[in-house]
Structures are given as C-alpha cells and as structure tokens.
C-alpha cells in the first residue's frame with residue numbers, strides 16, 4: 312500500500328501519484344534560487360511531530376508553545392498541525408524578508424520542495440516526485456541523491472517513514488470505530504504525536520515511548536478492551 316507521505320503540502324499531496332517519479336541516481340539539476348515564492352501565501356504546510364520538535368529545538372521552546380504560536384490544527388480523523396500563515400502578510404510566519412528564519416530546522420515539506428515524497432507503508436520504501444512547474448535554477452551534473460543529502464532529507468528519512476506508518480496505522484484504527492469520545496482521543500493523539508517531547512532529548516526514543524504510553528489509553532477510549 313502506497314500513500315502520499317504526511318507531512319506534505321496539503322493541496323498537492325493528493326496529486327502526487329500523477330507526477331513523474333525520479334530515482335536517486337537520476338539527474339536532478341535543480342538548485343533553489345532563494346526567491347521565497349514557496350513560502351508566500353501558503354496554507355498547506357503540514358507538520359510531523361519531528362518537524363514540530365525540530366522547530367521547538369531551534370526556538371528553545373516546548374513543542375506545545377510553538378504549536379500555539381505558529382500552528383493550526385487540521386480537520387480530519389487523525390489530528391495534525393499545519394503552519395498558520397501570518398495574519399498580516401498571509402505568508403509563512405517564518406518567512407523573514409526573502410529568507411527562512413528557521414532554515415536549518417525547516418519542515419520536511421520545505422526541505423523537499425519542489426519534490427514530493429511517497430512512502431510504501433509496508434516496505435517503507437520512499438519514492439520522490441517532481442512537482443511542476445520546476446522553479447529555481449539548473450546546475451548540470453547534480454543528481455537527486457545530491458539534492459536529498461544537501462537538504463537534510465536523507466538523515467531523517469527513517470524517522471519520517473516510521474511516522475508515516477504509525478499515523479496510517481492509527482488512522483485505520485480510528486476509522487474502524489464509529490463512536491468514541493473524539494475530543495479525548497484527539498487530545499491523547501496530539502500529545503503523543505506532537506506535544507510530549509523534550510527538545511533536549513532525541514526525538515525517536517520519545518516517539519516510541521509516547522506510542523507505547525498511548526496504546527492502552529487509546530484502546531480503552533476506542534472500546535477495544537473490555538472494562539472489568
């Protein structure tokens with residue numbers, strides 16, 4: 312089963328299957344020209360827990376505080392967070408002049424752009440798509456592998472794949488139950504996926520621990536375990 316990765320650019324993620332794929336060894340001469348266009352008037356940058364954690368670490372603030380200041384909850388069965396555009400400019404809140412104020416901690420969707428990413432949820436194999444039209448400038452001789460290494464996408468790929476599979480599994484469980492206390496479940500999920508992280512410690516062990524803590528609670532809230 313292959314699904315467009317979450318996070319991604321909301322409006323585009325559903326069209327990823329139709330876009331041309333590119334393999335790591337193929338030429339990908341794109342280099343960002345730094346125009347900032349992909350940061351303007353965007354309402355669709357969906358964050359993963361790792362994205363929020365990296366922003367929290369960059370800003371030196373708890374993830375929940377960063378979310379309250381810069382994010383909005385997405386509608387839908389599985390809770391998500393997306394960057395909330397500035398009320399004044401309509402642009403990403405981290406766009407500073409023409410540049411990104413959190414460049415070294417920018418979300419995956421930004422690091423990938425103008426690529427899209429899809430993950431096979433069984434094998435965790437990742438495919439990359441080119442979102443058209445291609446912006447930036449061309450520097451011949453560069454491959455997709457070069458781009459992924461330079462943008463920091465490869466070093467986080469394992470965690471992103473695990474996140475995608477974990478979220479897909481949670482979504483399947485929620486969709487299998489008709490009646491449950493939605494607000495309570497949403498609150499538990501937001502804490503496990505996004506909020507209960509200390510940015511001074513590594514993300515992945517905390518994610519594993521949060522999922523383990525979530526399990527009995529979610530089971531009870533979804534009515535999967537019988538009360539004595």
Ligand code: SF4
Pocket residue numbers: 349350353356403404405406407410411412413414417418421
């Ligand atoms: S986080 Fe940075 S790169 Fe991403 S949209 Fe905002 S300003 Fe642009």
Ligand code: SF4
Pocket residue numbers: 342343344345346347348349350424425446447448
């Ligand atoms: S990724 Fe493209 S749109 Fe975004 S700043 Fe670079 S050149 Fe501009």
